[in-house]
Amino acid sequence: MKVFKIPEATVMRLSVYSRYLNQLAREGVETVSSGDIAKGTGVSSAQVRKDLAYFGEFGTRGVGYKVDELYNHLIKILGLDREWNVIIVGAGKLGSALALYQGFAERGFKIVTVLDVDPDIIGTKLGNIEVEPLELLEERVREQNITIGVIAVPASAAQEVTDRLVKTGVKAILNFSPRVLKVPREVVLRNVDLSVNLEVLSFNLAFNR
Amino acid sequence: MKVFKIPEATVMRLSVYSRYLNQLAREGVETVSSGDIAKGTGVSSAQVRKDLAYFGEFGTRGVGYKVDELYNHLIKILGLDREWNVIIVGAGKLGSALALYQGFAERGFKIVTVLDVDPDIIGTKLGNIEVEPLELLEERVREQNITIGVIAVPASAAQEVTDRLVKTGVKAILNFSPRVLKVPREVVLRNVDLSVNLEVLSFNLAFNR
DNA sequence: TAGATTGTTAATCGATTAACAATC
DNA sequence: TAGATTGTTAATCGATTAACAATC
Known part of the structure; x- marks a missing residue:
């Protein structure tokens, strides 16, 4: 340290x-x-x-x-000299967009599992990954040696999913849900809002000029 | 101002x-x-x-x-009390992921046009938007009153596409390509790197602990 | 009035920039 | 050596925090 x-x-x-x-x-x-x-x-x-x-x-x-x-x-x-196994929880519009985006792989981030609760979504393919049921969370994290969890579920489910990931050994959480998450001090947490980038633009267009 | x-x-x-x-x-x-x-x-x-x-x-x-x-x-x-019309140029993995993500609409950003050069991609549907050929750039920007352009093309094409957008009247550019773009002072430019969020996590995992 | 919370100032903290000695 | 560019210090700039008078 x-x-x-x-x-x-x-x-x-x-x-x-x-x-x-x-x-x-x-x-x-x-x-x-x-x-x-x-x-x-x-x-x-x-x-x-x-x-x-x-x-x-x-x-x-x-x-x-x-x-x-x-x-x-x-x-x-940057820690990119190794491969990081990543789980995406939530395969809605955002989660599936992230799963389909291949830019992560170029930098060593390997999306190995995508989970969801919706029976209509479970079983569908995102690229070459099949969406699996949420119940498999603990099993997949353990057997695939996953260190990074991406939260792409609705705000109401975000803390519960995070707790399960952390409990199972995930070391870092990338949170796309609009919820302030609690994690233990040793877990790295980062909050992201995709549309905030557009909002900074619209602010500048609307306010500064 | x-x-x-x-x-x-x-x-x-x-x-x-x-x-x-x-x-x-x-x-x-x-x-x-x-x-x-x-x-x-x-x-x-x-x-x-x-x-x-x-x-x-x-x-x-x-x-x-x-x-x-x-x-x-x-x-x-934040300038979200109105609707902003957005064009996405480039419908590869990243561009199509952005087009499919519906979170933008909730904040007033309406993706009205998606363009690409690849004949295999042109004509495909992303949600309810059909990918159209790049040649339509000027026409679409003008007729749809587009103020924000999203650059999701390869680095080699980024500056040229930007120049065309700016010339046609786009007021803000959200650049997802890894290229430093030149725009006139009055155009708002913002560079985004999707995987940088994961890289901050891996840095913290690899370096700080 | 007593308690609570804003709006704002001054103090602190941290990050960027300028400048230059070290050195290839 | 002369020219170039690094690594680093000190100065500047800007953002955050603490504190409190104003006021509901």
């Missing part, structure tokens, strides 16, 4: 940098400066260096960073 | 408050204090009052806020 706290904004930027480095690597670029990364990702070069400095010294003064080296460091820092 | 800048975090919290107030209203609650909202949404009560103070005085000292009144204020502030 590290003593200093890493700002969440830094973590999110590291993710952006890593994508950009991946792109550069595919283009055959071998070396970048913090200024290059800055221009490519829309932040300041001081920010890039500061963000990296939390984790070590990855560059060479006067020269810059080796693209593939820095990329590998970032992937390791 | 307001002179002071509203922190983006404030806007995102206003969105959270509005959802919570909506829930309270449905439960028949008539009055809330900043402390209630704080507990219900997981922030501090000072934060709630500070966020609201940017926009006016909505409460009564010693009493609190009227739930429906405050809700209506927030909806207005």
Whole structure:
């Protein structure tokens, strides 16, 4: 356990940098400066260096960073150097959209189970995953070594599902329901609202101009 | 145009408050204090009052806020008191997931057009919207009075599609492609990365513990 | 009035930026 | 060496929190 706290904004930027480095690597670029990364990702070069400095010294003064080296460091820092098994609970509009989105797999997140309570939904296929009944939650989490749970159920069911996931050993919860969830301190919780991004846009359109 | 800048975090919290107030209203609650909202949404009560103070005085000292009144204020502030017509460009895995997700409609975002270049995708139905060819971009934006464009195309096509949208009068761009886009100052741009939420979790799992 | 809660100011905390010595 | 760029410190900026007068 590290003593200093890493700002969440830094973590999110590291993710952006890593994508950009991946792109550069595919283009055959071998070396970048913090200024290059800055221009490519829309932040300041001081920010890039500061963000990296939390984790070590990855560059060479006067020269810059080796693209593939820095990329590998970032992937390791972000915990993307392994595969994370993910369960999605709730296969309604949102849950099935998430299950169908393949961008997660590229970053090491493997959706291995999708559950629902609706008999009409159970048994349907989302890509190559079949939606299974909610009762299988504990069984699937255990046998598939699932560490991340995605909550895509209605608000009324969110806490109960979360409790079951946590009790069975899930270490992190990504909550898409509009409910403030209680989890033990050692479980990582993150709340997401898909349409908040559009709302920030509409706010800016309606208010600022 | 307001002179002071509203922190983006404030806007995102206003969105959270509005959802919570909506829930309270449905439960028949008539009055809330900043402390209630704080507990219900997981922030501090000072934060709630500070966020609201940017926009006016909505409460009564010693009493609190009227739930429906405050809700209506927030909806207005967020620009959700009207309908926004949205175009999604790109109907791949991500674009179609976004088109199928109905949560946007609840907040006033109406997806009216989905475009793609792939002949295999054009003509397929996403809910009740049919995917149409990219060539119709200008025509659809104009005739359907579209103000918000969602970029769900590969990085290589992102800037070109953005330029066409902006040129045709779209006022805001929600960019899901991993590309830093150039837009004129008056166009609102927001970059989103769906899997960054999972990456923040994996970072916390891998690094902090 | 006494109790409660807002709106707002001042203090604190944290994150970003500027600047530069270190060094390739 | 001269030029370039890192790593890091100190200065700045901005956001959150604590505290309290105003007031219902």
